[in-house]
Amino acid sequence: MATFPSVAFIGGGNMANALVSGMLxxxxxxxxxxxxxxAEVLREQWRARSVSVSAAPDTLLSQRQVWIFxxxxxxxxxxxxxxxxxxxPNTLVISIAAGISIDSLGKWLGEDAKPFGNVVRCMPNTPALVGAGVTGMSAPATTSAADRERATALLSTVGxxxxxxxxxxxxxxxxxxxxxxxxxxxFLESLIKGGxxxxxxxxxxxxxxxxxxAGATKLAQQSAEAPSVLRERVTSKGGTTAAALDVFAQQAFGQTVVQAMAAADRRAAELSIEFGK
Structure with a gap:
């Protein structure tokens, strides 16, 4: 059985719920x-799970080894x-807020001239709610290897x-x-509407x-071949799949996805400017 550190979640919404469920x-x-x-209604839900709860930061925070914002x-x-x-000094601070840089987090926790260095920034996703998430993580050189491993262990409980x-x-x-x-x-909505x-x-x-x-994703996960090869194997010349893919190509589907991701990336950078001061 894994040994878990004591953890404080600052914010008790969906992502905290997913992580606590995975840990428990x-x-x-x-x-x-x-x-x-x-929110009182959420505090009541947390109390029902036998975890300690408070409405605002208090002295219990000083007794927790890891803080997750x-x-x-x-x-x-x-x-x-x-x-x-x-x-x-030895608290590990983990942030899951989009757009908030490691630099901003360190300065808020410490000082501009001497930022707090024991931090990890991460970005999980909502499939964590069913234990199938994936989390990107980053930390400065000041965060120890042991604390990186601790952060990995905590976020690995949900994917x-x-x-x-x-x-x-x-x-x-x-x-x-x-x-x-x-x-x-x-895409699922569109498939259903099409059906x-x-x-x-x-x-x-x-x-x-x-x-x-689900099946296509599982096949891609288990195959050593690139998605492009798997796509080509479904596509017979002059067949039904080719007819559908021709429409996707005419509508620049692939380029649209790349452009959409670029817009999300830009917005993340804008959030850092807006809220990271």
């Missing part, structure tokens, strides 16, 4: 989890400053972990896997779309 499922005692959440980017600075009084080199790469992670589930859900337009029932279209996407 892997044997973390509930008493090692503390949640700070302003799970609040919106526009709230991050104020919340960090509220918590800073209880920060310990895969991929380490990248810097904030710019985390913005790219945000554009790909952080926002990516929304792209997939949009309905062709005469299938809503249940039939949904079942076929979900199973097709």
């Amino acid at each position: 499922a892997q044997g973390c005692p509930a008493e090692k989890v503390h949640v700070i959440e302003v 799970a609040v919106k980017p526009q709230q991050m600075r104020d919340v960090v400053l509220q918590c800073r009084a209880w920060l310990q 895969e972990v991929v380490w990248v080199d810097n904030d710019k790469a985390i913005d790219a992670v945000t554009a790909l896997s952080g926002s990516g589930p929304a792209y997939v859900f949009l 309905l337009a062709l005469g299938l029932s809503e249940q039939q279209a949904r079942d076929l779309a979900l199973s097709t996407l």
